[in-house]
Amino acid sequence: MPIARLVVLFTLLFPALAPAETLTYPLHSNGTDPEAYVVELLRQALARSGGDYRLRPSPRPMPQSRAEQSLEQNDGSVQLMWTMTTRDREEALLPIRIPIYKGLIGWRIPLVRREDKDWLARVHSLEDLKPMRFGQRADWPDTRVLRDNGLQVITSQSYDSLFRMLDAGRFDVFPRELVVVWDEQARASQEGLELEVDEHVVLHYPSAFYFFTSRTRADLAAAIERGLEAMIADGSYERLFQQYHGAALKRAGLERRRVIELENPDLPPQTPVQRDALWYRPGAPQ
Numbered sequence: 001m002p003i004a005r006l007v008v009l010f011t012l013l014f015p016a017l018a019p020a021e022t023l024t025y026p027l028h029s030n031g032t033d034p035e036a037y038v039v040e041l042l043r044q045a046l047a048r049s050g051g052d053y054r055l056r057p058s059p060r061p062m063p064q065s066r067a068e069q070s071l072e073q074n075d076g077s078v079q080l081m082w083t084m085t086t087r088d089r090e091e092a093l094l095p096i097r098i099p100i101y102k103g104l105i106g107w108r109i110p111l112v113r114r115e116d117k118d119w120l121a122r123v124h125s126l127e128d129l130k131p132m133r134f135g136q137r138a139d140w141p142d143t144r145v146l147r148d149n150g151l152q153v154i155t156s157q158s159y160d161s162l163f164r165m166l167d168a169g170r171f172d173v174f175p176r177e178l179v180v181v182w183d184e185q186a187r188a189s190q191e192g193l194e195l196e197v198d199e200h201v202v203l204h205y206p207s208a209f210y211f212f213t214s215r216t217r218a219d220l221a222a223a224i225e226r227g228l229e230a231m232i233a234d235g236s237y238e239r240l241f242q243q244y245h246g247a248a249l250k251r252a253g254l255e256r257r258r259v260i261e262l263e264n265p266d267l268p269p270q271t272p273v274q275r276d277a278l279w280y281r282p283g284a285p286q
Contacts, residue, residue: 020052023079023220026062026070028159037179037244038082038100042211044236045227053223063157065139068093071214079220080213084141086266089212094221097272098228099208101179102241102280106207106264108142108175109252111166111185114194120173121200126150126260133171135162141266142175145205149262167193175203178252179245202254205262208271232277241280254282 025042028035039055046053058078062070070077072092082100083089099105110120123129130150136143138155146153154171156162163184166174174195176184181197188195213221231237272278 020054022054022056024056024058024077026064026067026078026081027057027059028061035082037240038209040244041100041228041231041237041240042080042082042224044240045224045231047227048230049223049227051223063139064137068212071212074214074216079217080211080224082209082211085208085210085268085271086141086144087268088266089141090268090270092215093212094215094218096211096213096221096225096228097208097270098210098225098232099278100211101177101209101245102278103206103208104178104245104249104280105209106205107178107252107254108203108205109178109181110198110201110203111163111174111176111181111188111195112172112198113167113169114196116172117196117198118200120198123201123260124258126262129173129260132173135166135171135174137162141207144266145207145262145264146175148265149205163188163191163193163195167195178202178254179248182248182251200258201260202252202257203260203262205264206267206271206273207264208267249280 023046025039043055046055058067062078064081064083067078067081068083068089071079071081084105085095085097089095112119126149130152133152133154134146135154135156136146137159138157143153143155154165156165162174165171167188185195185197211221211224213224228237231240
């Protein structure tokens with residue numbers, strides 16, 4: 001019997017000895033990975049999925065638009081990504097509808113220039129924000145959300161350049177995810193940028209960050225969902241969430257901030273907003 005056929009037969013008879021599948025995910029920046037939590041969540045979910053997988057980042061930073069294109073075309077560059085859900089993304093890709101950040105991705109705390117650190121103290125409504133210029137990356141769904149709410153948005157193709165653009169006065173406000181804003185401010189300070197985390201307001205719009213796979217990889221999507229559901233059931237999902245984000249939530253003090261509500265017309269109707277265990281709600285017992 002040819003060796004190749006023997007290898008196939010051996011793999012079928014002894015699947016536990018089959019090599020693990022390597023899953024490549026898009027690296028988002030050259031700096032310290034701001035999404036170490038997501039990688040750990042994915043690692044633990046896959047460990048509970050019943051499959052055998054290894055994770056690795058892409059060799060170079062990959063924009064969201066490129067990662068999405070790779071999955072849509074199933075070209076093998078990446079096997080999954082995580083990003084904010086939109087109607088178009090859920091049509092093009094296969095979503096795993098368990099919010100990675102429990103909806104925290106829709107709670108945005110502004111970064112501002114140090115000289116403007118008290119500027120937002122005067123803001124009480126969406127109308128008060130309309131004279132200001134907001135910075136976003138061109139391919140982020142948040143760009144459309146802000147514009148759909150009548151706000152001025154200045155875009156860049158580069159995540160890293162947005163911090164320098166804010167420091168240089170190219171725009172006035174950079175709304176950032178609650179879970180990363182202080183780490184980003186600290187890195188900007190190390191680079192000599194004079195940016196501060198605003199203490200007065202928080203922007204909020206309903207949104208969810210999901211894992212996505214190619215539509216040809218329903219098996220992988222099912223494995224990730226199976227693992228995440230197991231983590232929710234045994235409490236490890238909430239423990240990991242608090243381990244990584246509990247301190248930031250306490251520091252953010254959402255209950256003390258003025259909440260500026262924005263609409264998100266691009267939120268898919270299938271979003272499981274009624275499933276309380278999947279969402280963080282300020283003031284509610286966690």
